[in-house]
Amino acid sequence: MTGTDSIEIRAGVELPANREEIRLHTADGLTLVGELAMPLERAPVATLVTLHPLPTAGGFMDSHILRKAAARLPALADLAVLRFNTRGTASPRGTSDGAFGEGVAEREDVAAAMAFVRQRGLPNPWLVGWSFGTELALKYGLEHDIAGAILLSPPLHRTTDDELRRWNSSSVPVVALIPELDDYLRPDAAAERFAVLPRVRRIDVEGGRHLWVGESQTRRVLEEIVLAVNPAASPLPTSWSGPQSGTPAGAAAEG
Template identity: 65%
Template sequence: MRTPHEPADPQGAAHPIRSLTVLPAHREDVELHTADGLTLVGELALPCDDEGRPTTPAATLVTLHPLPTHGGYMDSHVLRKASWRLPAMADLAVLRFNTRGTSSPRGTSQGAFDGGAAERFDVAAAIEFAEFHDLPRRWLVGWSFGTELALMHGCDPAIEGAILLSPPLHRASDADLDTWAASGKPLVALVPEHDDYLRPDEARERFARIPQAEVIGVPGAKHLWVGESAVRRVLDEIVAHVLPGHAPLPTTWSGPVGTATDDDDRTEEDA
């Protein structure tokens, strides 16, 4: 596990899930290789058995982070907490990576930010990585700028569906939405009531051109999903749509548990 954490508790007591809770998973640093010759850095978190050996996940989340020019990266807090919790709590694989030119404690991906255009190669590389490693039932999870990448570049035959957190719809065009509409693939948008860029009523109007799209307005929430209750709502919705019948997630964990010591719980401003 890359994240510094306190020693696991082997006693099996019921521990409350808190902001810095890290549950068991097999975590490994990975590299993605793009068609235009770049190497991107990332991490794959997999469910594991009692000995820490990786097991086959029920489904896979390919995550796309917020805007890197405004602080977004693979460790943006909702995505990081998904990797800390969902392998153990929902049997999900979580792939996180830095898009081109983006840095995090894991390292810096090669290349330079391109406003969402050349990032099409980054999205393709992540999907190809998941395919090559036989990760099943692949879903995209994009946050803010990451939702634009999902809408513009993620409607791939290897992807089952997409979940969009705080979609601003700044870069994605009606043509991109029409591509998703024609695919019939499920598309779920979680839209905060107090979002800075796109609020629920306008989101329902914009996404109406995708018949299968589900827009979920989240009362009281803001674009950055700050606070444990907001994170839990996001993770519950992800699991509910990817693995129906497995949400809501428990709020306690009986078994080994760690506590992160380096989480800055960043609240990026991004779009």
């Protein structure tokens, strides 16, 4: 393969980006491990701060939708993608300090990620939560200067109605992708729970499942993220004919 041959964008494809291993430091003294992926030749137009699914059920920074967002969207949509393991969570990148905090102590993890965004001057940060990560976004997102929030398969187990109502007083957009066949919150139930937040843009995804398994569901999720964050980059291409390599992750940086 030459440097300009076209390739189909599928599960294992990692498109060019500047990838940097990072460390985040929480106010309660923990170090969290993560990665920042940036567009190769341009400044990002926006930043995805990703919050992974439940670590006690196998969620981590490499959960597949988040990993594929980092693999594709810096090149395809000029987005910076920040992924990290919340406290006590392990992945091939490493293990973050601490222990699972039931969504309470993780308030400090979200704050550490947003502090890193500010320190680096990363533009227009959107929280992208998946499952448990949506609870963190809804509980703590309004404590920070964010451009918006995207909720993938929100279970709304830990988020109270009062916490949902708080978002009505903000102009920050909230987009929720509700899988038709979700294990926890399907469209009818989501309509009831989100009734207290009428301005949420709820997208019911026909045939969708909680884990968004398969390339068609992956593409649907990434497309909806880009439509919300950088619609000029939509629709996303299904093949790539640009350069085939970027900058691999180097020495870990502090944040």
